[in-house]
Amino acid sequence: MTSEEYARMVKRCLRCSICKWIPQVQIKNAKHATICPSMDYYNFHAYSGGGKLILANSIETGRIPLSETVRDIVYKCTACGGCSVSCKHLNTLEPLEVIQLLREKLVASGVGPMPRQQEYIDAIKRTGNPYDEPASQRMNWLPDDVKTHDDADIAYFVGCTSSYRRKEIAIATARVLNAAGTRFKLFGSNESCCGSPVLRAGDVESFKELVGRNIDMFTASGVKKIIASCAGCYDMFKVEYPRFEKMPVDIVSASEYFNELIDGGKLVFKDQEPITVTYHDPCHLGRGAEPYIDWDGDVVQMLPMVSLNVPEKPKRCGAGGVYEAPRRVITRLPGVQLVEMDRIKEYSYCCGAGGGVKSAFPDFALHTGQTRITEAESTGATCIVSACPFCSSNLQDAITESKSQLQYKDIAELIYDSIDPSMSGQNNE
Amino acid sequence: MALEKDVFAELVAIVGQANIDDSDAMTDVYAYNWCMEVVNKMEGKEPLPYSPRPLAVVLPASTEEVVGIVKTCNQHGLTFKAQSTGLGPWNNPSTENCIIVDLRRMNKIIAIDEESMLAVVEPYVSGAQLQVELMSRGLNCHMPGAGPQVSPLASATSMSGPGFTSPSTGHSARNVLGVEWVLPDGQVLKLGAAGLEHEPDWYSGDGPGPSLRGIMRGLHGAKSGLGIFTKVGIKLFPFPCDVNWNVTGLSPDYQFEKPDLMKWYIVDCKTYKRAKAFVQRVEEHEVAFMCSVLSNFGLSAIFANSIEKLLGNTVLAMTKVPVVILIAGRTKREFEYKVKVMTSILDEHGLENMAGTKFEPPSISYAEALRSNLGLHGFIATGAFQSSHGIMDTLGVCFKATKQNIPVKMKYINSEQIANDFGEAVWSTSFEHGHMFHAEMLTLYDQTNPDSVTGVADYFNDCNQMDLLQHLGIPFFIDGDERHDWYGPSCSNYNAWLRQIKEALDPACTADAGFYISPRNSKKQVKDKEV
Amino acid sequence: MKISTKDYRTLFSRICGTKRVSEDPATLKQYTTDESLFEGYAPAMIAWPKTTSSVQQIVFIAREKGISLLPVSSSPGNRVHGDSLPRSRDCVIIDLSKMHRIDRIDQENRVVAIEPGVTFEDLIPVLRKHGMRLNMPVMPRIGKSVIASALEREPVAMPLYQWDSTDPLLCAELVFGTGDVFRTGSAAGPGTIKEQRKAGQAQVNPMGPTQFNPIQVIQGAQGTLGIVTWATIKCEVMPSVQHVHHVSSDSIIELLAAQHALLKYRLCDEVFIMNRLGIASLLGTENASIEALARELDPWHLIFVTAGHGVLPDDRVAYLDADAKDILAQRGHRITMNEGTFDDRVLLAKLSSPSRDQWRSRPRGGHESIFFLASASQIPKFVNLSENLFTGREVIVYLQPGNLGTSIHCEFDVMYDPGSPQDVGTVKSSLSSWHDAFIDAGAFFSRPYGNITKAVFQHYSVANISTLKKVKTIFDPGNILNPGALCFEDGTSG
Helix, strand or coil: CCHHHHHHHCCCCCCCCHHHECCHHHCCCHHHCECCHHHHHHCCHHHCHHHHHHHHHHHHCCCCCCCHHHHHHHHCCCCCCHHHHHHCCCCCCCHHHHHHHHHHHHHHCCCCCCHHHHHHHHHHHHHCCCCCCCHHHCCCCCCCCCCCCCCCCEEEECCHHHHHCCHHHHHHHHHHHHHCCCCCEECHHHCCCCCHHHHHCCCHHHHHHHHHHHHHHHHHHCCCEEEECCHHHHHHHHHHHHHHCCCCCEEEEHHHHHHHHHHCCCCCECCCCCEEEEECCCCCCCHHHCCCCCCCCEEEEEECCEEEEECCCCCCCCCCCCCHHHHHHHHCCCCEEECCCCCCHHHCCCCCCCCCHHHHCHHHHHHHHHHHHHHHHHCCCCEEEECCHHHHHHHHHHHHHHCCCCEEEEHHHHHHHHECCCCCCCCCC | CCCCHHHHHHHHHHHCHHHEECCHHHHHHHCECCCHHHHHHHCCCCCCCECCCCCEEECCCCHHHHHHHHHHHHHCCCEEEEECCCCCHHHCCCCCCEEEEEHHHCCCEEEEECCCCEEEECCCCCHHHHHHHHHCCCEECCCCCCCCCCCHHHHHHCCCCCCCCHHHHCCHHHHEEEEEEECCCCCEEECHHHHECCCCCCCCCCCCCCCCHHHHECCCECCCCCCEEEEEEEECEECCCCCCCCEECCCCCCEECCCCCEEEEEEECCCHHHHHHHHHHHHHCCCCCEEEEECHHHHHHHCCCCHHHHHHCHHHHCCCCEEEEEEECCCHHHHHHHHHHHHHHHHHHCCCCCECCCECCCCHHHHHHHCCCHHHHHHCCCCEEEEEEEEEECHHHHHHHHHHHHHHHHHHHHCCCCCCCCCCCEEEEEECCCCEEEEEEEEEECCCCHHHHHHHHHHHHHHHHHHHHCCCCCCCCCCCHHHHHHHHHHCCCHHHHHHHHHHHHCCCCCECCCCCCCCCCCCCEECCEEC | CCCCHHHHHHHHHHHHCHHHEECCHHHHHCCCECCCCCECCCCCEEECCCCHHHHHHHHHHHHHHCCCEEEECCCCCCCCCCCCCCCCCCCEEEEHHHCCCEEEEECCCCEEEECCCCEHHHHHHHHHHCCEEECCCCCCECCCEHHHHHHCCCCCCCHHHCCCCCCCEEEEEEEECCCCEEECHHHHCCCCHHHHHHCCCCCCCCCCCCCCCHHHHHCCCCCCCEEEEEEEEEEEECCCEEEEEEEEECCHHHHHHHHHHHHHCCCCCCEEEEEHHHHHHHHCCCHHHHHHHHHHCCCEEEEEEEEECCCCHHHHHHHHHHHHHHHHHHCCCCCEECCCCCCHHHHHHHHCCCECCCHHHCCCCEEEEEEEEECHHHHHHHHHHHHHHCCCCCEEEEEEEEHHHCEEEEEEEEEECCCCHHHHHHHHHHHHHHHHHHHHCCCECCCCCHHHHHHHHHCECHHHHHHHHHHHHHHCCCCCECCCCCCCCCCCCC
């Protein structure tokens, strides 16, 4: 939004607190009615989406300066976008965009980001990943038996977290692609951070550099399609990059691609012991992954103070996220029964890791993860499945901390465990 | 102003370090509220959406902690302002010498007593949270028009109470049973049966002898001006239909599996005279779950989720005096009876139901009606609205006020300070199957535009004047010293009695009096001046 | 200040007229006793004001001279609670029974405006003519003031029309103990009643004005805070079809569950539970017939009425009856539907009329009531307790749900022979311990009368009592209104 739109928007919060809850008509259980992890942990109103809109107004109107106190409030937020979904059910405010812009202002002023976030931004600049691991070791996850093809027009973008921390996701993804006979390449040590942690921390200038570098790399690689198994990376390439530069390739999430493979009969599954799973919608694959749609209409004033968009401007309420593909995948795996949590799809409850929170406020991240694990347990499922390595990390930490009996699997792992290796098409050329 | 360090330390000892914040950033956020700009303008101040900034915000987790906070305020000459879900300027301090007590951490449903059809809740249980726990028991709760995300406790003890389901679920003030109430001096009152030495319970809030519920609130609550409420027993009602709740689709376009035994009626009565006869006849028969008179603008809004859809509901926009009724049945025979009654009454009055013929209500509207989410649709058009009037008595006086308000409002519409709803935006609902009615006139405005805010403020003053001079009743927002002292002499000098109540229970004016009334001899600074 | 008899007469006859004051000993004696086992002092005088202004002047004089006032609205004879018995010799009874205008009947808004002297027998036929009825107690006695009944929070027979504990009382005009006249609810203003009515109002909103509810404070106050001179009373549409249903059981628990279901699903108008003696007393007239009827009946009885009015009354009753039958069938065991046991018309007449005699006293000629509020789940406990406490005595048990079914008025009417000094003495000496037993078991005596009041407040929240006393100093700073009642101090305080 423009700075005029921002200045106007931050004056319009009605303090109705809808942003703290999942959409009211979706509430089915009193314990699972909230959507804002920041409010659930910190409780003060400023931590809500609306609270941060008001905070932005206070700053914009000069009532309070940008300060470390303001910084802490703004960054104690996973930027999950839940507040935006709930607010925009009836209203037209954009709490998440305001939160993002507040972070950018904090960084621009030198007050932000949080020190731990600055550390990982510097690491990304140094090593191409936020873990400050050597770039040369980025491909260490790759097992010898995984086949890749340097001339493939499909690339698998692994992402930093799967490369260095959640290697099982990368391995499972690659093996599923192999089993389906997909010819794919890897970017190898050319792959570096998509920039999600940089953007979420508000360092938009550093982010733009990463965007440029990655787009150049994609172009140079000649690939036509990128598969991303990390929801964060997917969100970057699908939604955020096109706001800065034109994407030269198509992007598809691993879940969507796996779904296509199953549709096309490329994967054959074995019988297996029944298992009940529940699926956690990652924010950046769900509501966050709804692309911005260019709208070229007009704002027409019908009556004083009453304007409408002609044609109607699509509202990004999360409807365009990836919800059905992972569910179709799960429900077609033999022996796997899916039970849904109370907070799903565009009103899913955040795992707690995003927005730089895992680094800067680990207690908050863990508490949020535990909240989600408790909800998952209430379904009776024995396994929680998701499609994001960051969700994987935090939810598994939460499982350990809670001493939960739940198992965690990435969707790639769930599929790979279900594949009948003797029957899958070995179509690699 | 800053909170003194020793006071801060005392409060930390009560609530814990993590539950108190006195930073400028936090306190400024709490100084903001919806309609604060209008209140400021009405009081001759700059039309900013900010009240005086509190000294600090504290988050107690128990009644004991609330008592500790109140006693600390007393000891140090501070005031307090309690809030739960916090919607509206009545949650804000009137001076800077104030601690905001945010009751968010007190969020438990204490009990659901099915046999006595009551629930006991803490301040930060939302209406929706309570409703979903009740539905499986075939029960329901009343929710105010402000929406299911607000606190039933706040509505019952401290605010107003009309709701879209008021024909069948009444008014919040009349649904109160036992109450736990921390007085401004820190004493804890437990009203009615809750105050028994042996086996206290929540089924009655009255007695022994006189009912202190009558001191606690009237048509409106004290808005934190008489203490802090930490628990309340509220009446429950039968869930009106099947409890299967199936919402599908993705936001903002949800669909709902409509219960079989539920039906909308949208009836354009064309004149207020016909609407009065029709509504009174319907309500005599006690068939409606919901029965509201709206303007065509309001009617279009409740069945839309965007301004585009609102303005696209042209068939609704063409109505003159629409009445919207929702009937529901738990059994087929109950429902069929209600349908038959409605058909008969429509025939009797020469009216027709547009729902299902000229207009198909979206399926989600049934869910929103059941969940009392319709009031929030008022924000669709301009992003801000507030109501004037709010009188409560007969349908006749409600319609009189509606009609007489039109020219008053048109003045501000013509000056483009208020959005043009042709002056007629009204929401009038039945209570207790037609035993009384209220009318509030919705006012759409732009809170970012000082001229619009000024227009609203002037218009609200005109409305208050109109109700006073034309004997239409006491409107909603007559609170605070100035307005009470203005209205009181024409209304049995009630202000003198209210002030005595404040003086008796809070002589030190420790409970912020900005939206209640202040004692005559308070040494506290009240509304930026010594009183 | 000691006032002489001559002074009383002078003071009050100037206000009420010489014919409307009395110090006649025989007249005064009528106010010293009632049907309870308590006795009061003979008052100094009875005054019968006719206007609000007169009441106001009486209060001014009383304040100035330090005279206690005891307001009553119902005619003497057949009072039962001991609440109207003077606590001191100096007190003046201000008897409002001669203020008996029915001011306005408003069928459209289902409301009637009356003065305190209007009785049930005055009002019921008038309302009937206008197609309306009252939500009223079961067979109030002749001479009972409608306003007084509502002010005392007497239980009414149709809990689903009692949306709050104040119903059917709506707005009121009253004179506080300061002499100030006040109107409550929407009657407060702006404007006079006439001006409000011209604007279309009918004084149907009992709440307020603004941020307090004086009508709720006055109710249950036993005249200690103010004197009501006029009120609006909520009315209901008169049904054109009514069916009486009678369900009996040997299990009170079963009937309570059935009653709960009827209330939960909004299936009845009048509804209550009585024991066999209660039903027999309600229906019978003489000792012998009551005893005979009681012997034939099951121990417990649930009576409920389904009713229809308006365009399709028979359809309404049909669905209510069928739904009720389904619900009761779910609890079929140990419940007997006794359609036709009693003559519907007889029972309906009983439920819509006052009674010449005190129906509760019919079995033995006298009764002492012990009544309190309780939750439904507590009732079996209290019934068991009563069986232990009242061993060998006949007792009417009457359970009346109220306030949309959220609480139950639980009443035990202990029979005694007023002609037997020994019987009277036994009951009188046991009253205190009986009440104590119920208090200890958690009974909520929300409207305590007479000698048991002290015990009730001894076991109640000290903070609440302190607050009530503050309220008293607001509305009756001179403590002239019924001093010593409830938890308030005796005597006047200048």
